[in-house]
Amino acid sequence: MKKEMDNRDTNHAGTDQKHKRSQRDIHRYLKKNIRCHRRWQKLFCAVFCVGFGVFGILGLSMDLRPKISLLEKRTLAQFPEISLSGIWTGDFFDKLSTWYSDTYPTRDAMLTIDSKIEECYGIRKTALYGNSSQTDADAIPDTSSVSIAPIIQKPDNTTDSAVSSSSGTASQSSSVPTESEPDTSSDQSETNSSSAAESNQSDGTIHDVPDAVGQVYVTGDRGFDIYYFTQSNADAYASMINTVQSRLGTNINVYDLIIPTGFGVDLSEDVQKSLGGSSQKDAINYTYSRIDSSVKKVAVYDTLVKHNSEYLYFRTDHHWTALGAYYAYTDFCKSKGIQAHAVSDLTEKDYPGFIGTYYSLSNQSAALGNNPDTVQTWTPAGTNELTCNDQNGNTFTYPIVADASSYSSENKYLAFIGGDQPYEEIHNPAITDGSSCVILKESFGNCFVPWLVDHYQNIYVIDYRYYSGNLTQFVSDHQVSDVIFINNTEAVTEDRASMMLNLFP
Amino acid sequence: MTFSSLIFIIGFLPLFLLIYKIFPKQSSRNTTLLLFSILFYLFGGLRFLLLLVAEAWIGWIAALFIRKSKSKGTARGVLIFSVAAFLGVLGIFKYTGFLFSSLDHLFGLQLKSPIAALPLGISFYTFKLISYVADVYHRRVKAERNFLIFLTYVVCFHTIQQGPIVRYADMSDALQERIMDRRTFSMGMYRFALGLAKKAILSDPVGKLADQLLPASSGIASVSPASAVLGSLCFTLQMYLDFSAYSDMAIGLGEMIGFHYKENFDYPYIASSVKDFWRRWHISLSSFFRDYVYIPLGGNRRGFARQTVNLLIVWLLTGLWHGADWNFILWGLYYFVFICLENIVRAVRRTRNEQSTRKPSIFSLTAGKALRHIYTILVFNLGWVIFRFTDFGQLQSALSLLGRWYSGWKDAALQLTIRNNLFLLILCVLVSTPLFTNCSHRIEIWLQEKRISKNIYYAVRLLLACICFVLAICALAGATYHPFLYNQF
Numbered sequence: 001m002k003k004e005m006d007n008r009d010t011n012h013a014g015t016d017q018k019h020k021r022s023q024r025d026i027h028r029y030l031k032k033n034i035r036c037h038r039r040w041q042k043l044f045c046a047v048f049c050v051g052f053g054v055f056g057i058l059g060l061s062m063d064l065r066p067k068i069s070l071l072e073k074r075t076l077a078q079f080p081e082i083s084l085s086g087i088w089t090g091d092f093f094d095k096l097s098t099w100y101s102d103t104y105p106t107r108d109a110m111l112t113i114d115s116k117i118e119e120c121y122g123i124r125k126t127a128l129y130g131n132s133s134q135t136d137a138d139a140i141p142d143t144s145s146v147s148i149a150p151i152i153q154k155p156d157n158t159t160d161s162a163v164s165s166s167s168g169t170a171s172q173s174s175s176v177p178t179e180s181e182p183d184t185s186s187d188q189s190e191t192n193s194s195s196a197a198e199s200n201q202s203d204g205t206i207h208d209v210p211d212a213v214g215q216v217y218v219t220g221d222r223g224f225d226i227y228y229f230t231q232s233n234a235d236a237y238a239s240m241i242n243t244v245q246s247r248l249g250t251n252i253n254v255y256d257l258i259i260p261t262g263f264g265v266d267l268s269e270d271v272q273k274s275l276g277g278s279s280q281k282d283a284i285n286y287t288y289s290r291i292d293s294s295v296k297k298v299a300v301y302d303t304l305v306k307h308n309s310e311y312l313y314f315r316t317d318h319h320w321t322a323l324g325a326y327y328a329y330t331d332f333c334k335s336k337g338i339q340a341h342a343v344s345d346l347t348e349k350d351y352p353g354f355i356g357t358y359y360s361l362s363n364q365s366a367a368l369g370n371n372p373d374t375v376q377t378w379t380p381a382g383t384n385e386l387t388c389n390d391q392n393g394n395t396f397t398y399p400i401v402a403d404a405s406s407y408s409s410e411n412k413y414l415a416f417i418g419g420d421q422p423y424e425e426i427h428n429p430a431i432t433d434g435s436s437c438v439i440l441k442e443s444f445g446n447c448f449v450p451w452l453v454d455h456y457q458n459i460y461v462i463d464y465r466y467y468s469g470n471l472t473q474f475v476s477d478h479q480v481s482d483v484i485f486i487n488n489t490e491a492v493t494e495d496r497a498s499m500m501l502n503l504f505p
Numbered sequence: 506m507t508f509s510s511l512i513f514i515i516g517f518l519p520l521f522l523l524i525y526k527i528f529p530k531q532s533s534r535n536t537t538l539l540l541f542s543i544l545f546y547l548f549g550g551l552r553f554l555l556l557l558v559a560e561a562w563i564g565w566i567a568a569l570f571i572r573k574s575k576s577k578g579t580a581r582g583v584l585i586f587s588v589a590a591f592l593g594v595l596g597i598f599k600y601t602g603f604l605f606s607s608l609d610h611l612f613g614l615q616l617k618s619p620i621a622a623l624p625l626g627i628s629f630y631t632f633k634l635i636s637y638v639a640d641v642y643h644r645r646v647k648a649e650r651n652f653l654i655f656l657t658y659v660v661c662f663h664t665i666q667q668g669p670i671v672r673y674a675d676m677s678d679a680l681q682e683r684i685m686d687r688r689t690f691s692m693g694m695y696r697f698a699l700g701l702a703k704k705a706i707l708s709d710p711v712g713k714l715a716d717q718l719l720p721a722s723s724g725i726a727s728v729s730p731a732s733a734v735l736g737s738l739c740f741t742l743q744m745y746l747d748f749s750a751y752s753d754m755a756i757g758l759g760e761m762i763g764f765h766y767k768e769n770f771d772y773p774y775i776a777s778s779v780k781d782f783w784r785r786w787h788i789s790l791s792s793f794f795r796d797y798v799y800i801p802l803g804g805n806r807r808g809f810a811r812q813t814v815n816l817l818i819v820w821l822l823t824g825l826w827h828g829a830d831w832n833f834i835l836w837g838l839y840y841f842v843f844i845c846l847e848n849i850v851r852a853v854r855r856t857r858n859e860q861s862t863r864k865p866s867i868f869s870l871t872a873g874k875a876l877r878h879i880y881t882i883l884v885f886n887l888g889w890v891i892f893r894f895t896d897f898g899q900l901q902s903a904l905s906l907l908g909r910w911y912s913g914w915k916d917a918a919l920q921l922t923i924r925n926n927l928f929l930l931i932l933c934v935l936v937s938t939p940l941f942t943n944c945s946h947r948i949e950i951w952l953q954e955k956r957i958s959k960n961i962y963y964a965v966r967l968l969l970a971c972i973c974f975v976l977a978i979c980a981l982a983g984a985t986y987h988p989f990l991y992n993q994f
């Protein structure tokens with residue numbers, strides 16, 4: 001009994017010792033922990049103090065604040081005026097807060113990091129950017145039961161034209177809302193900066209009417225703009241063409257080219273349909289079917305699809321390439337009954353490193369940014385000089401195909417006819433038969449024009465978004481025989497039709 | 506100024522902390538806090554700052570009167586007068602437009618409301634003031650003698666804009682004496698950084714998705730049912746992440762300098778009943794209504810009929826507080842119905858349990874629990890849809906779309922949108938649960954049990970705070986100005 005008790009005593013002594021030891025261990029660990037925690041707290045405070053110091057001082061440096069954003073292509077907010085009423089209502093402080101974040105130094109770098117963050121939100125190999133609630137497309141009517149679109153009577157014109165901007169020199173802010181296509185309207189209108197000389201252009205001023213881009217669908221290394229058909233747009237356009245032909249008279253040849261976008265040519269029909277887009281082939285056919293037979297309609301869709309393994313459309317921009325324009329040009333020549341030149345007849349010059357509109361619209365998708373396009377250009381043989389009247393009324397000469405090697409990456413498309421100018425003239429000294437044409441175009445027409453230079457003595461290029469004048473008179477004054485309309489499918493809208501119609505009173 | 510703007514995060518806040526650190530005396534610290542709070546509120550307009558100071562002065566004087574008065578009658582009179590004044594000002598600014606438009610609808614009176622703008626945080630500070638005078642009247646707290654200290658309580662920039670609705674008792678001690686050291690700073694800053702990231706990186710993008718999929722405009726007529734369902738989920742997530750992020754930032758800012766505000770959210774989306782949901786959502790508001798409206802009216806101690814009436818009043822007021830429009834009142838009534846139903850079910854269950862002797866099986870218990878959670882999720886999700894649409898026509902469209910919830914999921918554009926935002930949505934859902942907090946807590950305990958040094962643990966926390974901060978700043982620079990959803994309160 002005593003032995004057991006002795007054993008129990010030693011056991012207790014043993015557990016007591018163990019107990020004391022483990023207590024000491026715990027004590028030591030906790031003390032170490034507290035020290036460790038304190039050290040990290042010190043580091044935490046130091047890091048944040050330094051961070052705040054750097055960011056705060058950066059924020060105070062007025063000199064480092066940018067005035068324009070190259071990435072967003074806009075002028076940034078300005079320091080607000082200090083006014084008593086602004087302080088009373090808080091308006092001044094709102095603007096101050098906006099100014100502070102808008103012009104914070106290194107903001108463009110922050111935007112880039114932000115884009116990278118957004119890329120991590122999901123699986124974005126194939127991605128859709130933009131408003132996905134705009135999925136309303138009209139059904140395309142069967143062309144067999146369709147009538148010619150009505151000609152608009154002259155007295156009605158004045159009321160019709162009042163709607164859209166009649167002046168050719170449209171200012172950027174006011175024309176943006178009317179220009180967006182109703183079926184693909186979204187807040188993200190692409191900015192296609194378009195002045196002639198690089199030096200004239202300040203990246204902040206957006207002075208052209210942006211071609212509205214709806215949803216940008218990115219797959220692989222390419223972007224596409226989903227096309228939605230709206231019947232009223234097609235009808236208005238067809239009506240306009242018929243009216244112009246009737247006003248010009250039957251001895252003037254009116255050519256109409258409707259160019260499909262990459263979405264309709266490069267993507268398979270099922271992908272187009274699964275994204276809710278409309279068939280551009282059917283849309284173009286329908287529009288053509290409503291145009292009078294006296295108008296020469298140039299069907300380019302099939303040719304482009306036949307060659308769609310070639311570089312017809314840019315990956316990072318909503319425009320087509322000069323090669324795509326070439327195939328449309330061959331169709332035009334067939335329609336006119338002339339021999340098209342071969343591509344090799346013109347001088348090729350390539351300008352790589354073009355990153356177009358889809359890049360910023362797709363939130364700077366790396367898939368696009370890492371795969372820039374090359375702007376292939378072909379310079380006409382007869383002449384490389386045009387005369388242009390710009391939006392400010394200045395007249396100067398400029399190359400038809402300019403050297404874009406010094407242009408910034410988002411502006412390389414401006415190599416063609418100096419971008420979007422209201423009025424340009426090209427006179428080819430190598431041709432003396434007096435042939436003249438008027439081309440009414442939006443930005444898709446830019447790389448189409450050089451292909452025509454070697455076929456006409458005089459080419460008059462009108463960007464109907466900016467030009468104002470009386471083209472009916474012009475056509476008769478200058479003995480023009482051909483009037484060519486060239487628009488991409490997204491530009492076939494009521495607003496644009498109105499703009500074009502206003503030029504033919 | 507709002508917390509999620511660059512001028513606050515890297516302009517106002519560092520400057521405040523710097524000045525605060527330079528002048529360490531308690532009295533100068535209070536002055537610094539007061540001056541910076543006034544500057545913060547000044548950003549909302551000088552006119553509203555003056556209004557706030559005037560109301561604070563009324564509250565301060567009223568409390569002193571109540572404290573000094575000998576008769577209960579005068580004290581009660583002063584209480585009623587001051588509460589009426591506060592509510593009157595709130596009513597004028599917030600509800601005039603609503604009143605006029607309703608009169609217009611009913612009687613065709615073409616009245617135009619003269620009130621153009623809402624003072625910043627008026628709903629929050631009005632309730633703060635009411636709680637103060639009521640607490641002084643009920644002797645729960647001593648009236649503050651120093652006007653400046655009291656003003657600091659009212660205008661404190663941590664909680665002025667969107668709560669939590671802090672009671673005077675929770676701040677008075679800290680106003681007299683508080684500590685700011687490395688520990689409080691690092692803990693507060695950690696909380697602030699995580700809250701900021703929750704807002705900028707999670708809440709804002711999911712809000713953009715919600716606007717796309719469930720537009721609160723005429724566009725609602727042209728979305729598919731699946732898009733509406735997904736949009737409602739996105740909006741549900743946005744509401745929690747946005748509001749709780751603000752509370753996190755407010756509590757973090759307070760913690761940084763030694764204030765300990767009570768939690769305002771306790772993971773409401775894991776609630777098991779609507780009653781539980783409201784115990785976890787905007788706790789400072791529901792406890793305000795409980796302590797200053799429900800209980801004074803008798804609560805549940807005056808019989809079932811009276812309890813129902815009390816609940817109705819409280820829920821109508823809750824709905825009305827959230828917005829000056831009929832859909833908010835409908836929203837309040839919606840929850841009233843569910844709370845009453847749950848009360849009835851609970852009472853019935855209790856009597857049934859007392860009578861039955863059978864023990865429920867584990868299976869039925871877990872199934873029951875799961876069903877209860879799903880039921881709660883459906884209720885609050887639908888509640889947020891009602892909350893979202895002030896236009897009844899749009900609300901009708903939205904509800905009819907939700908009724909056909911099973912159609913539209915095959916749409917390629919919708920599936921692409923889901924794929925493009927998959928990780929964002931998953932992360933938002935996880936952050937709405939206590940998963941991360943629990944894991945981090947478990948890891949800490951495990952490290953302690955194994956006596957492993959916590960260096961890595963603290964390093965990860967520091968790294969996380971820095972990353973959250975930097976990414977949030979970049980996200981804020983990139984996004985267009987996104988004021989908090991509850992900002993119009």
